[in-house]
């Protein structure tokens with residue numbers, strides 16, 4: 001139960017770039033490799049990096065929890081449709097769209113569904129000053145260079161993926177019952193997210209995996225203007241418009257490299273399983289069933305991957321999650337989701353307090369680094385100055401059915417300050433029921449998923465995970 005004092009230096013402001021490879025010999029799978037792109041932040045930036053990640057994780061949590069309950073509305077009604085995160089601690093993939101194919105980078109996001117890209121040589125991105133990004137030269141898809149690009153019509157059922165099944169609300173100025181509305185386009189979309197937004201119109205085009213597969217008439221968002229959104233997002237959620245849904249994937253899996261490897265040439269894989277392999281489990285993985293959100297009136301919550309997290313075990317001490325938190329209720333609130341687009345794991349106050357008290361108790365021999373807590377926005381940091389070894393309590397997420405996710409210490413404690421302090425990378429916002437916004441009570445972020453083989457087995461409706469070094473060269 002004791003861990004050596006190894007805390008990795010990390011950079012959270014990392015964007016990964018991917019080069020396409022079809023080296024996987026299995027004809028049922030498409031493998032997309034990932035490799036880091038952004039330069040490592042200086043150690044003096046550590047607290048700032050933590051603060052950025054903490055802020056974006058919280059913004060992301062608020063977004064996921066307060067999704068617009070109904071179908072996305074046409075932008076002309078000025079209703080906010082869907083919100084996306086922009087946490088640059090995310091992971092991205094390269095995808096090829098159009099004929100001939102144009103390659104673009106997308107953030108991999110299991111918490112949303114639409115796939116969209118910057119889509120104009122005049123793509124306008126305000127507040128887009130990120131490291132290594134030139135806001136005036138953001139790589140964009142050019143529809144007129146693709147012979148297979150088509151603007152989506154309002155009568156097309158795929159327009160309904162975004163704006164709901166009511167065709168009349170989609171075909172403004174035309175009555176589909178009595179008129180031929182084929183010259184009316186599907187309405188423009190506006191997507192709101194924590195700190196920004198994106199807007200554009202919907203296209204159909206080929207999604208191409210060279211040498212493997214071409215998906216014709218793939219529905220994709222063509223964004224013209226955004227704030228804080230320098231690259232596209234690949235929605236891997238449960239919605240009809242997501243990449244897995246449109247491709248009819250049987251399962252997909254990824255291995256997220258440790259943030260330690262930002263700025264190196266390391267890369268890892270996203271694997272798309274295009275045909276069924278029966279109910280075979282992947283060796284080395286533990287499984288827990290996905291859980292449906294019982295809400296019938298909140299389509300946003302139906303896009304999320306819910307799992308049944310029952311107990312958090314800290315240094316052998318079991319912290320049981322109250323049923324009102326672990327199970328989503330008929331109002332759709334509560335429960336735990338797995339989100340690749342969140343950095344740190346979020347917990348509602350009620351459960352976070354129990355978890356952090358237990359850590360505090362078991363680490364009571366070390367002094368708190370209150371100044372680091374204040375500067376980073378994380379609520380549990382310790383000062384390890386002059387301490388040779390630290391006995392970190394083990395952290396295990398235990399799911400219904402018994403599957404246990406035992407986290408390596410670097411997945412829940414991060415180095416801070418000049419390297420003499422460390423902070424718990426699980427967070428809360430101090431809001432609990434009944435004041436809480438609703439939505440998922442716990443959001444498992446990508447920080448906690450590093451160096452795991454994570455599988456979304458859609459065919460068998462289950463979530464699989466197992467420890468794995470995501471470093472290919474290891």
Ligand SMILES: *[C@@H]1O[C@H](CO)[C@@H](O)[C@H](O)[C@H]1NC(C)=O
Pocket residue numbers: 102140141142145
């Ligand atoms: C689109 O086509 C124009 C003219 O053929 C060319 O100059 C431009 O580089 C192309 N852009 C992309 C992104 O393919």
Ligand SMILES: *[C@@H]1O[C@H](CO)[C@@H](O)[C@H](O)[C@H]1NC(C)=O
Pocket residue numbers: 180181182183
């Ligand atoms: C609607 O009009 C288009 C041409 O504008 C035509 O191709 C299509 O067949 C018509 N559809 C119906 C249902 O009449």
Ligand SMILES: *[C@@H]1O[C@H](CO)[C@@H](O)[C@H](O)[C@H]1NC(C)=O
Pocket residue numbers: 180183184
């Ligand atoms: C669509 O076509 C109809 C005739 O089929 C025409 O009356 C209408 O103005 C057209 N609408 C647009 C937006 O072009």
Ligand SMILES: *[C@@H]1O[C@H](CO)[C@@H](O)[C@H](O)[C@H]1NC(C)=O
Pocket residue numbers: 069297298330331
């Ligand atoms: C959804 O329905 C539940 C009960 O079925 C209700 O409590 C809740 O307020 C509804 N939410 C919205 C946003 O309509």
Ligand SMILES: *[C@@H]1O[C@H](CO)[C@@H](O)[C@H](O)[C@H]1NC(C)=O
Pocket residue numbers: 361362363364365
């Ligand atoms: C704290 O230190 C004391 C003395 O070294 C030791 O006996 C005790 O077990 C430690 N407590 C914890 C929670 O590690």
Ligand SMILES: *[C@@H]1O[C@H](CO)[C@@H](O)[C@H](O)[C@H]1NC(C)=O
Pocket residue numbers: 368369370371372383384385417418420421
């Ligand atoms: C840790 O404690 C030492 C004194 O033991 C102090 O000098 C140092 O500033 C503290 N560091 C942090 C990050 O709190």
